[in-house]
Amino acid sequence: MTSVPAPGTPPAPVRQSRQQLVELLKAKTSEGAQELLARHETSIKELRAELGGVLRLPEGVALDSGDFNYEAPDDETMILNLGPNHPSTHGVLRVMAEIRGEQVLRTKPVVGYLHTGMEKTGEELMYHQGSTNVTRMDYLSPFFNETAYCLSVECLAGIEVPPRATWIRMLMCELNRIASHLLWLATNGADLGALNMMVYGWRDRELLLAFFEKVTGLRMNHNYVRPGGVAADLPDGWRDDVAAICDTVERRMDEYDRLLTGQPVFQERMDGVGALDAATAVSLGLSGPLLRSTGVAYDVRRDFPYLAYDEVDFDVMVGTNGDCWDRFAIRMAEIRESVKIVRQVAKAMPRGDYRAQDKKATPPPRNRIDESMEALILHFKLFTEGPRPPAGDAYVPTESPRGELGCYIVSDGSSRPYRLHMRTPSFANLQALAPMARGGFIPDLIACISSIDPVLGDVDR
Amino acid sequence: MSEAGEPLGGEQAQEPQGGDPALLHGCPVTEDRGHRTVHTDVERYLALMEALYQDGFEACMSVAGVDYLTHPGRSLPEGVQAERFEVVVELLSFSRKQRLRVRCQVPAANPELPSLFDLWPGSEAHEREAYDMFGIRFSDHPDLTRILMPEDWEGYPLRKDYVTARVPVQFKETPKP
Numbered sequence: 001m002t003s004v005p006a007p008g009t010p011p012a013p014v015r016q017s018r019q020q021l022v023e024l025l026k027a028k029t030s031e032g033a034q035e036l037l038a039r040h041e042t043s044i045k046e047l048r049a050e051l052g053g054v055l056r057l058p059e060g061v062a063l064d065s066g067d068f069n070y071e072a073p074d075d076e077t078m079i080l081n082l083g084p085n086h087p088s089t090h091g092v093l094r095v096m097a098e099i100r101g102e103q104v105l106r107t108k109p110v111v112g113y114l115h116t117g118m119e120k121t122g123e124e125l126m127y128h129q130g131s132t133n134v135t136r137m138d139y140l141s142p143f144f145n146e147t148a149y150c151l152s153v154e155c156l157a158g159i160e161v162p163p164r165a166t167w168i169r170m171l172m173c174e175l176n177r178i179a180s181h182l183l184w185l186a187t188n189g190a191d192l193g194a195l196n197m198m199v200y201g202w203r204d205r206e207l208l209l210a211f212f213e214k215v216t217g218l219r220m221n222h223n224y225v226r227p228g229g230v231a232a233d234l235p236d237g238w239r240d241d242v243a244a245i246c247d248t249v250e251r252r253m254d255e256y257d258r259l260l261t262g263q264p265v266f267q268e269r270m271d272g273v274g275a276l277d278a279a280t281a282v283s284l285g286l287s288g289p290l291l292r293s294t295g296v297a298y299d300v301r302r303d304f305p306y307l308a309y310d311e312v313d314f315d316v317m318v319g320t321n322g323d324c325w326d327r328f329a330i331r332m333a334e335i336r337e338s339v340k341i342v343r344q345v346a347k348a349m350p351r352g353d354y355r356a357q358d359k360k361a362t363p364p365p366r367n368r369i370d371e372s373m374e375a376l377i378l379h380f381k382l383f384t385e386g387p388r389p390p391a392g393d394a395y396v397p398t399e400s401p402r403g404e405l406g407c408y409i410v411s412d413g414s415s416r417p418y419r420l421h422m423r424t425p426s427f428a429n430l431q432a433l434a435p436m437a438r439g440g441f442i443p444d445l446i447a448c449i450s451s452i453d454p455v456l457g458d459v460d461r
Numbered sequence: 462m463s464e465a466g467e468p469l470g471g472e473q474a475q476e477p478q479g480g481d482p483a484l485l486h487g488c489p490v491t492e493d494r495g496h497r498t499v500h501t502d503v504e505r506y507l508a509l510m511e512a513l514y515q516d517g518f519e520a521c522m523s524v525a526g527v528d529y530l531t532h533p534g535r536s537l538p539e540g541v542q543a544e545r546f547e548v549v550v551e552l553l554s555f556s557r558k559q560r561l562r563v564r565c566q567v568p569a570a571n572p573e574l575p576s577l578f579d580l581w582p583g584s585e586a587h588e589r590e591a592y593d594m595f596g597i598r599f600s601d602h603p604d605l606t607r608i609l610m611p612e613d614w615e616g617y618p619l620r621k622d623y624v625t626a627r628v629p630v631q632f633k634e635t636p637k638p
Contacts, residue, residue: 030612031611031612032606032612032613033604033606033612034606034607034608034612043603043604045578045601045603045604046603046604048603049582049585049603049604111608111609112607112608112609112610112611115609115610117618119594119619120618120619120625155494155495156494158494282519282520282555283519283520283581283582283583284582284583285520285521285522285523285581285583285584286583287522296555298555303555303558304558304560391533391534391535391536392493392494393493393549394494394496395496395523395551395562397522397560404522406522406523406551408523408525408549408551410527410532412531412532412533413533418527418532419525419527419528419619421523421525421527421549423522423523423525423551427586427587427590428522428523428583428586428587430586431582431583431585431586460609461609
């Protein structure tokens with residue numbers, strides 16, 4: 001008697017060949033041409049970029065495949081996939097590398113896993129709602145996103161911001177730079193095996209986040225900087241908090257110098273690793289510590305002063321070798337510079353209003369709404385219709401901890417941006433990975449990714 | 462910016478005469494809210510960029526697309542024909558501390574213009590993004606594939622005629638409508 005399966009039992013699984021399984025897996029996970037492909041499937045130009053060659057070729061020189069000294073025939077290499085879920089990728093960065101043994105030959109970052117269409121969302125939100133959107137892009141430096149966006153809106157609408165608001169923005173931005181660099185020290189330590197630094201970095205960042213919470217109500221994604229000023233004045237006793245933060249951070253930086261800078265194992269992992277030259281860095285449009293490590297002294301705060309950076313005294317840190325060690329040293333020094341700026345800002349903080357009293361952009365004060373019908377109507381109109389800057393376009397660059405963060409807004413005269421584009425530093429800086437990683441070992445690739453300091457929210461938006 | 466001296470390419474820039482806009486390498490220049498902008502079209506684009514590269518704009522900081530389909534009207538200088546798409550390039554000169562914006566008109570019928578990869582390799586990722594979001598093709602680009610959206614995505618999300626509500630979440634293996 002043949003056995004008949006009882007009703008309700010699942011059918012026997014269809015046996016699939018290994019080849020079928022591979023094909024199925026590929027169809028489910030592959031991003032096709034976005035990935036690093038085998039050499040014979042890649043165009044010569046792309047191959048050159050993946051090998052790290054970016055400089056302009058002399059006139060009349062054409063590439064052919066024989067120009068690449070590969071050191072290895074095609075069948076001795078393999079393509080290694082790293083990420084998108086890997087602790088060293090700081091989020092959902094996927095890096096594909098062609099390796100021979102331990103040595104990295106070609107690299108290509110594959111991004112987009114955190115893309116949430118924030119530029120599209122930005123077109124749907126009114127100008128005064130926009131900060132709450134952009135603050136989530138680079139989630140480690142929210143004040144910079146908000147500031148870039150608001151400066152751009154103010155440039156479009158021609159809003160004059162009172163000095164106190166400008167200086168509050170500067171204070172928060174510099175504290176944010178400290179927090180962001182401290183977190184970088186922490187994750188960089190974790191990537192390179194200095195796990196004690198990871199704990200210390202997170203601990204110290206918490207000091208700053210506690211202050212942000214006191215000022216804005218939130219630890220992250222503050223929506224504090226608004227077109228026309230800031231959302232609220234600084235709380236009572238902020239000077240003491242800021243002074244305590246500055247003293248603590250400065251003291252701890254000396255400790256970290258002893259812990260990391262003087263440690264030979266840590267230095268060995270970064271010294272000479274991922275070196276870039278200035279010409280490559282400039283041609284790739286890099287910015288921030290990555291560009292400054294190659295010796296190009298470009299800092300938006302000094303070269304195109306915004307807010308009131310021309311009224312404070314600070315130094316622009318530059319390196320000479322363009323390697324991971326230089327980038328580490330620059331970020332360490334930038335924390336100290338930011339402390340210097342914060343001290344000056346706390347000392348010179350002007351009195352006055354924390355937002356412009358511009359009837360077209362900022363709501364009337366709270367107590368006026370209780371007394372005056374007109375103020376209530378104005379408040380209602382502003383929040384239902386939003387401010388309407390005249391038609392035009394504006395691009396305002398700022399210096400975020402990762403580099404040049406610019407906000408390009410096209411206005412059509414309505415209350416929503418017609419087009420909102422964020423020029424984000426991580427997105428551009430990630431292009432430096434191929435030249436940095438070429439010829440190094442896989443652990444050096446990790447050090448390179450770490451020293452670029454990509455924030456994937458900033459890359460993918 | 463003002464202390465950095467003469468604007469780059471100042472020798473080519475002519476003074477406005479009788480209402481004509483100033484020209485830079487044969488392309489009209491406007492000044493709005495403190496930013497200098499050069500307007501161009503697909504034919505003159507590459508020659509203009511070559512000339513600006515020679516002028517000393519070492520870095521290309523950003524390439525972004527804009528779709529002007531539903532825009533009520535923008536002010537463009539004379540000699541520039543408004544088209545549906547625009548590619549906006551932000552150039553930067555470190556040595557002269559100057560910025561320049563280039564706005565290139567790209568027709569909807571054939572949204573294609575030359576890639577800047579050979580001049581500024583850093584434009585590579587930005588051009589891929591503009592392709593991904595607007596479907597503007599960059600000829601001679603080394604790797605013109607989608608960068609932020611999945612490879613098999615249909616449509617160009619930042620175009621103004623892109624219907625956002627049609628497929629709520631388009632993952633792989635989602636049954637096509």
